[in-house]
Amino acid sequence: MSPDDTIVALSTAPGRAALAVVRLSGPQALAIAGAVVRPWPIEPRTVRRCAAVDPSGAVVDRLVVIVYAGPRSYTGEDVVELVTHGGVAAPASVMAALVAAGARPAAPGEFTRRAVLNGKLDLAQAEAVGDLIDAGSSAMQRAALTQLDGGLSGRIRALRSAVLEVEALIAYDIDFPEEDDGPVARDRVAASAAAASGQIHALLATAPAGELVRAGAMVVIAGVPNAGKSSLFNALLGCARALVSDVPGTTRDTIEAIAEPAGAPFPLRLVDTAGLRETADVVERLGVDASGRALAGAHAVLACGETQDAIAAAVQQIRAFTRAPVVGVWTKRDAGPSGVVRATKDPAEIRAGGSASSAYPVVAASAISGTGLHALLDEVVAAVAARWNVPAPDMPIVTRARHRAALSRAAGELAEFQSVWRARSLPAIVAAVHLRAAVEALEEIIGAVSADDVLERVFSAFCVGK
Ligand SMILES: Nc1nc2c(ncn2[C@@H]2O[C@H](COP(=O)(O)OP(=O)(O)OP(=O)(O)O)[C@@H](O)[C@H]2O)c(=O)[nH]1
Ligand SMILES: [Mg+2]
Numbered sequence: 001m002s003p004d005d006t007i008v009a010l011s012t013a014p015g016r017a018a019l020a021v022v023r024l025s026g027p028q029a030l031a032i033a034g035a036v037v038r039p040w041p042i043e044p045r046t047v048r049r050c051a052a053v054d055p056s057g058a059v060v061d062r063l064v065v066i067v068y069a070g071p072r073s074y075t076g077e078d079v080v081e082l083v084t085h086g087g088v089a090a091p092a093s094v095m096a097a098l099v100a101a102g103a104r105p106a107a108p109g110e111f112t113r114r115a116v117l118n119g120k121l122d123l124a125q126a127e128a129v130g131d132l133i134d135a136g137s138s139a140m141q142r143a144a145l146t147q148l149d150g151g152l153s154g155r156i157r158a159l160r161s162a163v164l165e166v167e168a169l170i171a172y173d174i175d176f177p178e179e180d181d182g183p184v185a186r187d188r189v190a191a192s193a194a195a196a197s198g199q200i201h202a203l204l205a206t207a208p209a210g211e212l213v214r215a216g217a218m219v220v221i222a223g224v225p226n227a228g229k230s231s232l233f234n235a236l237l238g239c240a241r242a243l244v245s246d247v248p249g250t251t252r253d254t255i256e257a258i259a260e261p262a263g264a265p266f267p268l269r270l271v272d273t274a275g276l277r278e279t280a281d282v283v284e285r286l287g288v289d290a291s292g293r294a295l296a297g298a299h300a301v302l303a304c305g306e307t308q309d310a311i312a313a314a315v316q317q318i319r320a321f322t323r324a325p326v327v328g329v330w331t332k333r334d335a336g337p338s339g340v341v342r343a344t345k346d347p348a349e350i351r352a353g354g355s356a357s358s359a360y361p362v363v364a365a366s367a368i369s370g371t372g373l374h375a376l377l378d379e380v381v382a383a384v385a386a387r388w389n390v391p392a393p394d395m396p397i398v399t400r401a402r403h404r405a406a407l408s409r410a411a412g413e414l415a416e417f418q419s420v421w422r423a424r425s426l427p428a429i430v431a432a433v434h435l436r437a438a439v440e441a442l443e444e445i446i447g448a449v450s451a452d453d454v455l456e457r458v459f460s461a462f463c464v465g466k
Contacts, residue, residue, distance in 0.1 A: 003114065006032055007106035008098045010091050011465035017086035022094050023465060025111055028102055029078040030067070035101035036094070037065055037082070044069040052082065052094045055101075060093040061085055075111050076118030109462025113455060116447055123447025123458060124153045127400060130462050137260055137267040143213045143399055151396035152403070153446050155203055160442045162196035163414065167435045170428050190421060197414045203398060204407045209390040210399035212299065216258060216267040217384045220294045223304030223314045225249050225275030228331035231367035232304060233257075233272035236377065242272045249275060252287040254294045261377040265385060265393050271298075276317045295321035300384045302376070303360075304329045311362060325383035328362035329376060334369045340379065402458070406441045413438035
């Protein structure tokens with residue numbers, strides 16, 4: 001994969017479509033386009049209707065061409081974008097003409113990789129490009145866009161500066177070792193290290209929220225048979241996904257589907273379950289066991305019941321499986337008041353001597369009339385956001401395992417430093433090695449030091465043409 005090659009790729013998905021974009025980038029991009037595009041040359045950053053010709057001079061497509069002269073381009077190199085007719089034949093024939101003129105088909109992510117190597121994007125921003133393409137929810141899309149705009153990179157740079165400051169204080173100390181108390185008080189070094197460590201941990205603490213944004217919050221609908229769980233599940237999804245009947249024990253297996261309440265900072269993975277009860281029916285028993293497993297992995301639980309007592313009993317059963325936040329749902333409230341009716345104390349918490357803060361809200365709702373459903377979604381999103389410290393939308397969060405691992409490494413090195421500094425067990429110059437390692441771990445996130453294998457891992461998951 002030589003950076004001296006000029007690369008070409010179809011940047012849009014292949015298949016039936018009005019248009020397709022073929023992208024060409026590299027040192028020979030203008031010369032290669034010149035062999036294919038008529039008329040040529042064309043003014044950079046203007047839109048021109050052109051023809052594409054094959055090596056025999058035959059016109060293979062009529063298209064629109066835009067030239068970006070490097071370094072003012074996505075990759076930082078000379079780039080030519082050819083907007084061809086869509087479908088299979090037109091873009092393929094334009095690609096073939098460009099390859100015949102000397103371009104090489106690009107590897108996955110090679111354009112963005114060049115953008116990183118040419119300093120147009122840092123590595124975290126490049127990953128955000130991939131996340132944006134793969135985003136399956138608007139929450140993930142927003143998080144990726146914040147990262148692409150440099151939100152996360154800015155935070156990482158600030159953390160790096162904080163650690164560099166500790167390093168600088170120590171370097172100063174090392175330069176004046178004879179002075180008894182040194183020009184820099186040991187306490188001052190300790191305080192800056194503690195501050196840097198606090199900031200790293202604050203960003204690391206967003207990783208669970210990042211996981212919610214990426215994978216969704218698992219919201220399990222539980223309660224006794226016939227409570228109206230499947231009807232609620234369908235109503236929240238807005239489609240008849242699960243079977244509903246007046247026979248208790250209708251739902252056997254767990255059923256999962258994604259809901260995206262408007263404005264929610266993460267998608268919800270709603271899970272309908274078999275009603276919780278003792279049963280002699282072997283198949284129903286399997287269903288109840290599956291409900292228990294779903295509850296154990298829940299981020300929040302909707303405890304459904306037709307009466308307040310039924311809800312309280314459901315909460316008690318649910319508590320045997322999970323400490324996740326619970327929202328009570330007073331089901332089948334087609335008539336009468338809807339919405340949050342009252343906060344009820346969690347019986348398990350009362351036994352454990354818990355405070356009023358352990359109260360769970362109860363929302364009256366109807367799957368038939370739809371009342372109370374919005375209030376219910378608001379309550380469950382708020383409960384999950386509070387439990388997992390989900391920051392406001394558009395705040396940088398850690399959504400990738402690679403970032404989490406590097407931040408953990410930085411935090412670990414900083415902790416090592418703090419401990420040897422406190423114990424005075426090593427000379428300052430040796431203790432400072434931990435600070436250097438912390439800085440390098442942070443730099444790995446934004447690719448300030450980009451080992452080849454790190455780049456390889458990041459870009460291997462990209463699509464061709466990006
Ligand atoms: N009027 C009214 N009836 C409802 C409502 N929700 C559910 N029902 C009825 O209650 C009965 C049971 O509903 P389901 O949704 O199957 O209950 P479930 O909790 O999933 O039951 P199991 O799967 O057997 O545990 C059905 O006859 C539904 O039509 C509601 O909001 N209003
Ligand atoms: Mg059901």
